[in-house]
Amino acid sequence: MADSLSIFDISGRAMAAQLVRLNTSASNLANAGTVSGSEDKAFRAMKPVFRTVMGEAGRATVQVDRIDTSTTAPVKRHDPSHPLADQEGNIWEAAVDSTAEMVEMLEISRQYQNNVQVLATAKGLISETLRLGQ
Amino acid sequence: MPALDNIFGIHATALKLREQRMAVLGSNIANASTPGYKARDIDFSSALKMAENGQSTEGAMRYRVPIQASLDGNTVEMATEQTAFAENALAYRSSLSFLQGRIGTLSRALKGE
Numbered sequence: 162m163a164d165s166l167s168i169f170d171i172s173g174r175a176m177a178a179q180l181v182r183l184n185t186s187a188s189n190l191a192n193a194g195t196v197s198g199s200e201d202k203a204f205r206a207m208k209p210v211f212r213t214v215m216g217e218a219g220r221a222t223v224q225v226d227r228i229d230t231s232t233t234a235p236v237k238r239h240d241p242s243h244p245l246a247d248q249e250g251n252i253w254e255a256a257v258d259s260t261a262e263m264v265e266m267l268e269i270s271r272q273y274q275n276n277v278q279v280l281a282t283a284k285g286l287i288s289e290t291l292r293l294g295q
Numbered sequence: 296m297p298a299l300d301n302i303f304g305i306h307a308t309a310l311k312l313r314e315q316r317m318a319v320l321g322s323n324i325a326n327a328s329t330p331g332y333k334a335r336d337i338d339f340s341s342a343l344k345m346a347e348n349g350q351s352t353e354g355a356m357r358y359r360v361p362i363q364a365s366l367d368g369n370t371v372e373m374a375t376e377q378t379a380f381a382e383n384a385l386a387y388r389s390s391l392s393f394l395q396g397r398i399g400t401l402s403r404a405l406k407g408e
Contacts (some may be wrong), residue, residue, distance in 0.1 A: 166318070166322075167318075168317060168318045168321050171318060171321045171322050171325050172321055172324075172325055174325070175324075175325030175326070182328075210330070211326075211328055211329040211330070212329065213326055213329050213331075213332050216322075218315060218318075218319075218353065218356075219315075219318075219319040219322065219335050219337065219356050220318050220319065220322050221322040221325070221326055221332070222322065222325050222326075223325050223326050223329050268328070272327050272328060275324050275327065275373070275377070276324065276325060279320075279321045279324050279325075279380065282317075282380070282384050283317060283321065286317070286384060286387050286388070286391075289388070289391055290310075290391060293391065293394060293395060293398065294395070294398040294402075
């Protein structure tokens, strides 16, 4: 359903979506070093998937469609001395690629800034228009 | 003697189109990381011609041809979008100055200064 989107809706909702992405990235990084006693319980990285919300006349904003869990398997490590180790002495490390998450975080930050810039420019232009004739 | 709705000439129409283009470019920037999103832009000169003839400007909408397409089907290239956005904002400001000048001229004429 095409609804009328203002430039503030477009950038504002995009910022909200980027913030969700930043939150998932932060939880992935926070859980990067965690270990678990079984493969099922081990932490797997999460990643939001964005979807376009179409408006009228070429306008479109974005929203989070779903949050996918990574299909990368947790790394099995043999460490019988670990308190969480199972009967065979195995532990599973969280399936998080810290480097990829750091890069992701930078990208999110830049894209959030881009939206803020769009918003600031639009706000400036609109207030200049309001002052027209004064 | 110009008609009253023609006082501002082309600039009133141009300002409206610039605002529309700003929203379209803003949409492209908002969708920079949406898989499959196809960037769009308004062909300004043809949109202005259509608006001058009283037609709908929807026919002036074009899909952006990416320089280097990305794997997820997204055709937003940040450098292109940012340049277009800056250029559009500047053109919006120019239209504003033209309007400002026109209003100044008219108000001086009205006041008889």
